[in-house]
Amino acid sequence: KAGVTQTPRYLIKTRGQQVTLSCSPISGHRSVSWYQQTPGQGLQFLFEYFSETQRNKGNFPGRFSGRQFSNSRSEMNVSTLELGDSALYLCASSLQGVRYNEQFFGPGTRLTVL
Amino acid sequence: DQQVKQNSPSLSVQEGRISILNCDYTNSMFDYFLWYKKYPAEGPTFLISISSIKDKNEDGRFTVFLNKSAKHLSLHIVPSQPGDSAVYFCAARGQETSGSRLTFGEGTQLTVNP
Numbered sequence: 001k002a003g004v005t006q007t008p009r010y011l012i013k014t015r016g017q018q019v020t021l022s023c024s025p026i027s028g029h030r031s032v033s034w035y036q037q038t039p040g041q042g043l044q045f046l047f048e049y050f051s052e053t054q055r056n057k058g059n060f061p062g063r064f065s066g067r068q069f070s071n072s073r074s075e076m077n078v079s080t081l082e083l084g085d086s087a088l089y090l091c092a093s094s095l096q097g098v099r100y101n102e103q104f105f106g107p108g109t110r111l112t113v114l
Numbered sequence: 115d116q117q118v119k120q121n122s123p124s125l126s127v128q129e130g131r132i133s134i135l136n137c138d139y140t141n142s143m144f145d146y147f148l149w150y151k152k153y154p155a156e157g158p159t160f161l162i163s164i165s166s167i168k169d170k171n172e173d174g175r176f177t178v179f180l181n182k183s184a185k186h187l188s189l190h191i192v193p194s195q196p197g198d199s200a201v202y203f204c205a206a207r208g209q210e211t212s213g214s215r216l217t218f219g220e221g222t223q224l225t226v227n228p
Contacts, residue, residue, distance in 0.1 A: 043216075090157055
């Protein structure tokens with residue numbers, strides 16, 4: 001079974017631009033979560049989508065948004081990029097979002113904002 | 115407010131010895147805890163988990179201990195191997211959380227020397 005895939009793997013943007021990142025979950029997984037990883041900060045939860053609906057949201061500004069499609073693929077968008085948005089963005093999928101079930105992470109998209 | 119803290123950014127041990135990684139949490143609503151391992155350029159990989167109704171869970175060389183009164187958990191790796199060198203993240207899920215949202219610590223870089 002193929003794992004979680006994220007595209008692109010690396011991205012360089014300049015301040016003020018916007019960016020869209022994509023995540024394809026493991027086949028059959030309906031829950032997709034997004035996390036931001038910066039040095040020394042661990043992984044910060046952005047949001048979770050389940051059955052095309054946002055179910056949980058972390059403490060990030062409105063410039064960060066996401067969506068999920070009927071095939072469970074998810075995208076996240078960051079508008080008006082700031083230098084501090086440079087980070088590794090990780091996507092994780094899990095079965096139906098049932099409590100206690102394991103999340104599987106993709107390799108991440110490394111975003112650099114210049 | 116960092117609800118999950120890993121106070122040691124790095125740990126170095128000799129091959130064959132025990133590695134002990136520690137994690138503290140502040141939120142008493144957390145009832146499920148996980149450890150993930152992350153290699154560079156890869157997403158985190160699930161290692162082991164423990165529910166708050168237990169105080170120990172073992173899987174091969176990996177054992178997680180939970181001390182609810184101290185709000186502390188630890189991961190023991192015995193014996194440590196060079197291939198265990200990676201960043202280890204502690205994560206927690208709250209009772210009140212539906213779905214898959216996890217709160218992560220900042221990570222501990224484990225280096226196992228041959």
